[in-house]
Amino acid sequence: MSDILKISQERSRKRKQLLAQTLGLxxxxxxxxxxxxxxxxxxxxxxxxxxxxxxxxxxxSGSSREDEGGSGxxxxxxxxxxxxxxxxxxxxxxxxxxxxxxxxxxxTGQRPQNFIRDVGLADRFEEYPKLRELIRLKDKLIQxxxxxxxxxxxxxxxLDLKTLxxxxxxxxxxxxxxxxxxxxxxxATVGGAPRVFWNWEEILNLDVGxxxxxxxxxxxxxxxxxxxDMGRNxxxxxxxxxCEDICWIRTNINKPGHSKQLExxxxxxxxxEHCLMGIKGTVRRSTDGDFIHANVDIDLIISEEDEFGxxxxxxxxxxxxxxxxxxxxxxxxxxxxxxxxPGWLTVGPELTNSNFNADLYQTYFAEAPATxxxxxxxxxxxxxxxxxxxxxxxxxxxxxxxxxxxx
Numbered sequence: 001m002s003d004i005l006k007i008s009q010e011r012s013r014k015r016k017q018l019l020a021q022t023l024g025l026x027x028x029x030x031x032x033x034x035x036x037x038x039x040x041x042x043x044x045x046x047x048x049x050x051x052x053x054x055x056x057x058x059x060x061s062g063s064s065r066e067d068e069g070g071s072g073x074x075x076x077x078x079x080x081x082x083x084x085x086x087x088x089x090x091x092x093x094x095x096x097x098x099x100x101x102x103x104x105x106x107x108t109g110q111r112p113q114n115f116i117r118d119v120g121l122a123d124r125f126e127e128y129p130k131l132r133e134l135i136r137l138k139d140k141l142i143q144x145x146x147x148x149x150x151x152x153x154x155x156x157x158x159l160d161l162k163t164l165x166x167x168x169x170x171x172x173x174x175x176x177x178x179x180x181x182x183x184x185x186x187x188a189t190v191g192g193a194p195r196v197f198w199n200w201e202e203i204l205n206l207d208v209g210x211x212x213x214x215x216x217x218x219x220x221x222x223x224x225x226x227x228x229d230m231g232r233n234x235x236x237x238x239x240x241x242x243c244e245d246i247c248w249i250r251t252n253i254n255k256p257g258h259s260k261q262l263e264x265x266x267x268x269x270x271x272x273e274h275c276l277m278g279i280k281g282t283v284r285r286s287t288d289g290d291f292i293h294a295n296v297d298i299d300l301i302i303s304e305e306d307e308f309g310x311x312x313x314x315x316x317x318x319x320x321x322x323x324x325x326x327x328x329x330x331x332x333x334x335x336x337x338x339x340x341x342p343g344w345l346t347v348g349p350e351l352t353n354s355n356f357n358a359d360l361y362q363t364y365f366a367e368a369p370a371t372x373x374x375x376x377x378x379x380x381x382x383x384x385x386x387x388x389x390x391x392x393x394x395x396x397x398x399x400x401x402x403x404x405x406x407x
Contacts, residue, residue, distance in 0.1 A: 109256040111271055113249045119302040121316060134296065134380040135323070142322045145371040146343030147364040152356035155349050156333060157202065164345070165358040167213040169291075169327025169369075172317070174334045175203050179223040180311055196349070200230040206333070209238040215281030215291065217325055219246070221313060224270045231276045240278025248273045248314055250305035275317060286384040290370060295382035296323040312338065326370040 016028045025031065101112035118124050125132035152164075178197045208218060218240050222231035235242050250271050259269055285294035303314045318341060321330070332339060335346035345361065 109252070109258050111250075111252050111256075113271070113302055114251045114253045114256075116302055121319065130380055134377060137374065137377050137380070138293075138296070138323055139319075141371055141374065141377070142343065145328060145368065147328060147361075149340050149342050149344060149346070150356045150361055151335070151340050151346040151351050151354060153349065153351040153354045154347055156206065156347065159347070161207050161211045163358070164211060164331075164347075164356075164361075166211070166329055166331075166345075166362060166365075167216075168211055168329045168331045168345075169213050169216050170219070170321055170325050170330040171208060171212060171216070172219045172321065172330070172332045173203075173206075173208070174221045174313055174332070174339075176311065176334065177221075177223050177227060179225055179227065200227070200234070204230075204234050204237055206234075206238075208234075208333075209240075209280075211331070212239070212280050213327070213329070215283050215288075216327070217280070217321075218278040219317065219321060220276045220278070222274055222276055224273050228274055228276075231274075235276060235278035238278070238280075240280045242276055243279045244277035244299055246275040246277060246299045246301065246317070246320065248275065248301040248303070248317075251302060253304055273313075275313075289373070289378070289383075291326055292324055293326065293373075293377075293381050294324065294384075312336075318344075326373070328365055328369060328371060 013028075016031060020026075020028050020031055023031075101110075101115055105111055118126065125135060175198045176195060178199055181195070181197045212218065218235065218238065220231050220234060222228060232242055250273070252271075283292055285292060297320045301314050301316050301320075303316060306312045322343070328343065330343055331345045331347065332341075333347055334350075335344075335348045336350045337352055340346050340351075345356065347356075
C-alpha cells in the first residue's frame, strides 16, 4: 500500500505543478489563493489574484478588466495581467501553447492551416524517396511530350466549342463565379473594366459534353457555397459522373489577419474552395494504366492565397491533372495570360492574344495521343492489388484481419 500511496502522491504533485504552470503561477503554493482555498482569500488580507474571475482578455485583444471585488480599478502589486487567452487553455503544458490553432487564429490572425508542414511541391516528398523520384520522372516525361501552348481569346457565351475541332481528354473549367463578386465586390474588375461574372445557369449551358472524348475527365472549380450542388448538376448534364472533390485550403502566412470581406449574411470567413472532378466513360485504375495513373497525388491543395481580390487558382491543380491523366489533349476554359501552359489549349475572354490553329493543333496528337510511360515509372507508381489475390480473402467484409482496405 505504501508504494501505491507514493505513486498517488507523485501524480498529485505533478498535476498541481501542471495546473500552476497553466495558470501562469510562479509556485504551487499560489494555487490555494487563486482557487480560493486559502484563508487570505476569505478575509482579503492577502494579495489579489485575478484567476478565472478577474482579469481576462477577450478575443486576444490585449485589453483586460479589473477584478471588481479587490483592487477597486487599480493594479495591485503581484497581480497577474493576462494579455491573451492562451493561459486559460486546457490540456496544455505551457502558458503559451502551440497546439490550439483556432485560438491562435483569434489572437494573431494566423489560420490553422498555416502550420501544416511540407505542403509545397518542392519539399512535400522529402521523406519518401521513391515517390519523389516518381514525381520527378513524370514531370520530365510530361515536359518532353507537351505540345506547344495554344490560346484563344473568345467569349465563351457565344463560342461554339465544337469549332475547336478536337475531342479533349481533360477539360479544366475555372468560371468567374458570382460568388467571388459577393465576397470581394470592390475589386471585381479586370484591366480597369468591370469583370463579367457567370451564374450557374450560364455555366450549365456550356456545351462541354460535345468536346469531351469518349473517356475523359472534367475539373470544375465551383467555389465553396452553392457551387457544390450546382457543380454536380453541371457534371450530370455534360455526361460526367462526379468521382472526386479536390479541396484547396488557402493559407495566409504572408499576410495574417481577419478579413472583413464576407458574403451577405455569412457568419464565417471562407478559406477554402472546391474543384469537382467528373469522369466520362469506363475508366478503371486496374486496367487502364495507359490512360490514368491513380494515387500519385492527394485530393488536397494547401497553398498561400494570392493578393486580395485575385481570382488565381493554385498551379498545383495542373500538376495533379497531368500526373493523373496521360491524355495529351488538355483544354483550360476561362484561362488567362498567367495560366497559359505547354501542353494545354487555353480559351477565355480575358486573354490578350490568340494563336490557335485548329488544323495545326490536331497534328500534335496524330501519332501519340498520350504521354506514354517508362518502365521505371511503371514500377514506381501505386497500383491496385490483383483482382483475384489471396490477400483479399479473409473474414468479415472480405478483408483479412489487421489489414486496411486496399487502395
